[in-house]
Amino acid sequence: MSHAATTASRNARPDIAEYLAESIFSGRYGPGDFVPKELDLCEQFGVSRSTVRSALQTLVAAGLIKRISGQGTRVCELANWHLLDPQVSAWMAKFAQPNPRIQREIFAFRVAVEPFVARLAAEHATAADLLAIETAYEGMIHALERDDLRWKGQTHDEYDVAFHEAVFAASHNLVWAQISHVLKPAIALLVEKSNHSAHELNDSMERHRRVMEAIRLRQPEQAAAAALAVLERTGRDLGLEDLIRALPILEDQTTIG
Amino acid sequence: MSHAATTASRNARPDIAEYLAESIFSGRYGPGDFVPKELDLCEQFGVSRSTVRSALQTLVAAGLIKRISGQGTRVCELANWHLLDPQVSAWMAKFAQPNPRIQREIFAFRVAVEPFVARLAAEHATAADLLAIETAYEGMIHALERDDLRWKGQTHDEYDVAFHEAVFAASHNLVWAQISHVLKPAIALLVEKSNHSAHELNDSMERHRRVMEAIRLRQPEQAAAAALAVLERTGRDLGLEDLIRALPILEDQTTIG
DNA sequence: ACTCCTAGTATGTCCGACATAGGATCGGAC
DNA sequence: GTCCGATCCTATGTCGGACATACTAGGAGT
Numbered sequence: 001m002s003h004a005a006t007t008a009s010r011n012a013r014p015d016i017a018e019y020l021a022e023s024i025f026s027g028r029y030g031p032g033d034f035v036p037k038e039l040d041l042c043e044q045f046g047v048s049r050s051t052v053r054s055a056l057q058t059l060v061a062a063g064l065i066k067r068i069s070g071q072g073t074r075v076c077e078l079a080n081w082h083l084l085d086p087q088v089s090a091w092m093a094k095f096a097q098p099n100p101r102i103q104r105e106i107f108a109f110r111v112a113v114e115p116f117v118a119r120l121a122a123e124h125a126t127a128a129d130l131l132a133i134e135t136a137y138e139g140m141i142h143a144l145e146r147d148d149l150r151w152k153g154q155t156h157d158e159y160d161v162a163f164h165e166a167v168f169a170a171s172h173n174l175v176w177a178q179i180s181h182v183l184k185p186a187i188a189l190l191v192e193k194s195n196h197s198a199h200e201l202n203d204s205m206e207r208h209r210r211v212m213e214a215i216r217l218r219q220p221e222q223a224a225a226a227a228l229a230v231l232e233r234t235g236r237d238l239g240l241e242d243l244i245r246a247l248p249i250l251e252d253q254t255t256i257g
Numbered sequence: 258m259s260h261a262a263t264t265a266s267r268n269a270r271p272d273i274a275e276y277l278a279e280s281i282f283s284g285r286y287g288p289g290d291f292v293p294k295e296l297d298l299c300e301q302f303g304v305s306r307s308t309v310r311s312a313l314q315t316l317v318a319a320g321l322i323k324r325i326s327g328q329g330t331r332v333c334e335l336a337n338w339h340l341l342d343p344q345v346s347a348w349m350a351k352f353a354q355p356n357p358r359i360q361r362e363i364f365a366f367r368v369a370v371e372p373f374v375a376r377l378a379a380e381h382a383t384a385a386d387l388l389a390i391e392t393a394y395e396g397m398i399h400a401l402e403r404d405d406l407r408w409k410g411q412t413h414d415e416y417d418v419a420f421h422e423a424v425f426a427a428s429h430n431l432v433w434a435q436i437s438h439v440l441k442p443a444i445a446l447l448v449e450k451s452n453h454s455a456h457e458l459n460d461s462m463e464r465h466r467r468v469m470e471a472i473r474l475r476q477p478e479q480a481a482a483a484a485l486a487v488l489e490r491t492g493r494d495l496g497l498e499d500l501i502r503a504l505p506i507l508e509d510q511t512t513i514g
Numbered sequence: 515a516c517t518c519c520t521a522g523t524a525t526g527t528c529c530g531a532c533a534t535a536g537g538a539t540c541g542g543a544c
Numbered sequence: 545g546t547c548c549g550a551t552c553c554t555a556t557g558t559c560g561g562a563c564a565t566a567c568t569a570g571g572a573g574t
Contacts, residue, residue: 007535037554037555037556038555038556039555045520046528047528048525048527048528049528049529050307050526050528051527051554053311053539054314054526054527054559057311057314057315057318058314058318061314061315061318061319061342061344062318063343067534067555067556067557068518068535068536068551068555068556069534069535069555069556069557070534070537070554070555070556070557071505071535071536071554071555071556072554072555073555074557078431079431079434082342082343082430082433082435083435084341084342084432084435084436084439085318085339085341085342086320086339087318100522105430105431105432105548106432108430109430109432109433112373112430112433116369116373120369173362173365173366173369174335174336174340174359174362174366175340175341175362175363175366176366176369177336178338178339178340178341179341180500182341192531221463228533294524294525295522295524295525296524304559305558305559305560306559306560306561307557307559307560308558308559309555309559310525310526311558320570322523324524324526325524325525325566325567326524326525326565326566326567327522327523327524327525327526327565327566327567327568328523328524328525328566328567328568329523329524329525330524330525373527470550
């Protein structure tokens with residue numbers, strides 16, 4: 001093995017796929033552009049073609065790039081990206097922050113989907129689903145009471161994400177459950193970025209509690225409205241509240257006053 | 258190299274990834290099972306490890322298998338499959354037909370999503386969107402009048418799929434548009450399988466027309482109901498009508514009176 | 515009985531070479 | 545001069561063999 005490559009590969013391999021993904025999401029390589037050829041990447045990262053090709057294939061599977069034999073590797077149009085691939089979703093949560101368009105569209109999607117899923121959950125949730133939701137909820141509560149925001153090893157934010165996942169699972173449909181996996185990084189990001197003052201957290205908890213209660217009481221409409229209210233709080237912290245106001249679902253008050 | 262493998266690899270390489278996908282979707286390898294190791298697959302298909310590894314990586318990206326260094330390659334649980342990956346979706350349409358559970362869940366998802374998307378389309382469709390929808394609709398009509406069901410080189414079924422895609426695109430959201438790509442193979446499969454008698458086709462066309470008209474007139478509720486009616490006709494042909502009856506969307510009598 | 519060490523297996527990475535698919539260039543024929 | 549084909553070039557696709565690494569399991573030693 002080579003002396004120079006040792007430190008690079010031993011300490012922290014830069015994960016070529018992730019590096020390229022970051023390059024694309026940040027716009028350094030735009031749609032239609034060519035990315036460096038395999039041998040250049042080999043030299044740049046000090047790895048073999050196998051490794052580089054492996055990384056590139058990950059991006060191909062994500063729909064980010066398209067490889068043309070003999071010609072090169074070019075970035076695909078945004079519309080062809082597999083936004084619903086969990087891998088892509090994770091990258092987006094990591095790198096697409098400065099991209100306001102994507103950020104908005106994802107949030108708009110959540111605003112459309114989560115109330116709908118909450119409605120389904122209210123109709124189909126079993127006792128086991130309720131237990132999972134309540135466990136996550138209790139985790140959020142208990143974690144808040146600790147100084148380090150941890151309870152049984154998990155943080156408040158992790159319980160928050162688990163809460164949303166449990167609601168998706170309660171819809172009892174494979175595809176909706178998949179969407180929760182896709183949305184998980186996005187949810188985690190927003191949860192993490194939203195403000196964490198004491199007052200806001202109490203307010204957020206109360207909104208979560210209403211979702212849980214509506215699902216338990218088999219009240220689909222209330223569940224949808226409550227889920228929307230949760231998003232409304234999150235969206236307000238990120239300056240995206242306009243996406244919510246345009247919704248048809250709002251029936252009564254959403255504490256805007 | 259073996260004589261037998263020569264013809265196989267020369268004429269049409271069996272696309273190892275697709276073969277393995279078929280094996281998994283058909284249940285020949287169930288969740289938790291190990292798939293043959295790389296060297297066995299090399300021998301079986303008469304190709305090198307590079308090729309086999311490339312195919313296996315495709316399945317990894319699809320969430321179908323998980324590779325553990327030093328141990329082997331095993332099939333993941335159904336819940337971990339990336340059902341929203343276009344590749345997986347295409348495989349499912351091809352191979353999962355005998356799997357009634359998946360078939361049902363996909364259809365249930367469409368029943369949930371398409372009315373919702375039609376509603377969005379009615380709210381946001383531009384003139385260009387209407388044109389795309391109408392073009393697909395006209396294609397369906399004209400193709401029906403031909404003996405070979407073709408018009409301008411495209412079949413009736415292809416226009417049918419295009420119609421659904423255009424409605425998704427009219428929702429003007431990246432993620433929903435993605436979902437149409439994912440659903441496309443499933444839609445194509447159902448369109449293809451549903452009955453094609455003259456009466457049924459006229460009925461189906463009328464239901465499509467109502468969707469288009471509601472979107473044009475900016476009537477979200479009517480659009481949702483009309484989209485549901487299209488699915489209801491499709492579902493009846495496949496013995497899945499029970500999934501529709503349970504829906505909450507039917508707006509007039511949501512409250513069970 | 516427990517721990518540590520060792521061998522075995524299958525995946526991960528590396529290297530070097532050739533095959534193949536596109537594009538670009540140069541040449542000749544009309 | 546323009547059109548068309550053959551040739552060269554480039555970058556990806558495939559091949560084969562070798563070593564590195566991670567995980568399992570079984571045996572030796574205390």
